[in-house]
Amino acid sequence: MKKLNFGVIGCGWIGTGKHISSLKQHPHARLVAICDCDPARMDQAEKQFELQEIKKYEDYRDLCLDPSIDVVHICTPNVLHYEMTMAALKNGKHVHCEKPLATRSDHAIEMVETARKAGKRLTIGHQRRFFSSVQYMKSLVDKGELGEIYYAKALDARRRGVPTWGDYMRKERNGGGILFDGAPHSLDMTMYLMNNFKPVSVYGKVMDKMKYATEGNPWGLWDPTQSDVEDTGFAMITMEGGAIIYLEAAWLINMIGYANSTLLVGTKAGVDMQGENGQVRVNKIYNDKMVVIEPDIMPPMAALVGQFEVNDRNAPGIEIDNWIQALLDGREPFIKGEDGIAVVQIIESVYKSSETGQAVAIKPYL
Numbered sequence: 001m002k003k004l005n006f007g008v009i010g011c012g013w014i015g016t017g018k019h020i021s022s023l024k025q026h027p028h029a030r031l032v033a034i035c036d037c038d039p040a041r042m043d044q045a046e047k048q049f050e051l052q053e054i055k056k057y058e059d060y061r062d063l064c065l066d067p068s069i070d071v072v073h074i075c076t077p078n079v080l081h082y083e084m085t086m087a088a089l090k091n092g093k094h095v096h097c098e099k100p101l102a103t104r105s106d107h108a109i110e111m112v113e114t115a116r117k118a119g120k121r122l123t124i125g126h127q128r129r130f131f132s133s134v135q136y137m138k139s140l141v142d143k144g145e146l147g148e149i150y151y152a153k154a155l156d157a158r159r160r161g162v163p164t165w166g167d168y169m170r171k172e173r174n175g176g177g178i179l180f181d182g183a184p185h186s187l188d189m190t191m192y193l194m195n196n197f198k199p200v201s202v203y204g205k206v207m208d209k210m211k212y213a214t215e216g217n218p219w220g221l222w223d224p225t226q227s228d229v230e231d232t233g234f235a236m237i238t239m240e241g242g243a244i245i246y247l248e249a250a251w252l253i254n255m256i257g258y259a260n261s262t263l264l265v266g267t268k269a270g271v272d273m274q275g276e277n278g279q280v281r282v283n284k285i286y287n288d289k290m291v292v293i294e295p296d297i298m299p300p301m302a303a304l305v306g307q308f309e310v311n312d313r314n315a316p317g318i319e320i321d322n323w324i325q326a327l328l329d330g331r332e333p334f335i336k337g338e339d340g341i342a343v344v345q346i347i348e349s350v351y352k353s354s355e356t357g358q359a360v361a362i363k364p365y366l
């Protein structure tokens, strides 16, 4: 059986919870090395996942130079994604980079073009595309049941959901706050569903009005004096062709909103998802009446699923499996590096627009 050799950089929340755990159980993957600047994290991962004969690197450059590795997974704070991806690609590795692809669009473009020139694959950790709700909504779009989609909402409004571990609250490490945390997922889901990754302008605003409201957070307290990022961001994004996406992102807001969700409005029907992978509702006119359909959704589509048990909780495993299958088949991954460029362009433009009070024009990446 053909096996690929993997190295994982960053043994924190997602490095262990999605990457090491999924690679460890995949029949076509051999996890040969891990890296973390904190050796205790590596020791913990080694113990937790019983990683026998694993190589441990404290410097990511050494892992990238390791000739035995075919594929590198990057699970470190956002601002490190660029330099680590570039180092891996330049050393002939395929790269799975966690979201967001980068914190600057020029970096995101360079990463995509470097992968292309090197003949290597690049994917991004947007496992939410594999939710059955998202796949169901996509099937409606592809069958033309919504008509022309001219409005959408990319939603990640958490009443309380401030990530208090790691570097999420430091701009120099996370690139920003909620916009570089939750917004990439909801923007990716929405643009994927619309089949349109071409934003042309953004008008937006970021705020930190709730910075001191530390109570009630499921992930514990934080020190507001150590946070220099926004807790909320809103934006109106115009896409090529004229459709509008409204972005609503917050990790701290007094609103019963939807986390990791999306809503599409078309000329024939509309569809939304009530919260993360929540109940899908289709609204349309049937027999001259307004109806709302709440379909019983089947597990993710067979074509997207390989070795893993088919259930929604395993969307991360399905994502990793899909990536491995693409590498083995020598085809483009389902989540392409290119798709990440639009996400970064939008977020970067929300910050710019918030500073200037003006809409920001974007040149879509072709």
Ligand SMILES: NC(=O)c1ccc[n+]([C@@H]2O[C@H](COP(=O)([O-])OP(=O)(O)OC[C@H]3O[C@@H](n4cnc5c(N)ncnc54)[C@H](O)[C@@H]3O)[C@@H](O)[C@H]2O)c1
Residues within 6 Å of the ligand: 009, 010, 011, 012, 013, 014, 015, 035, 036, 037, 038, 041, 058, 060, 075, 076, 077, 078, 080, 098, 099, 100, 125, 126, 127, 165, 166, 167, 180, 181
């Ligand atoms: N796909 C998802 O749903 C999802 C969920 C959570 C996080 N993420 C993304 O994953 C990344 C990591 O997030 P996390 O929550 O796992 O953070 P984390 O803080 O739990 O883990 C980051 C790890 O990187 C290590 N690290 C930091 N600098 C390093 C360096 N120079 N060299 C080697 N290791 C280094 C840290 O020691 C830590 O162990 C972020 O980009 C985040 O946006 C994605």
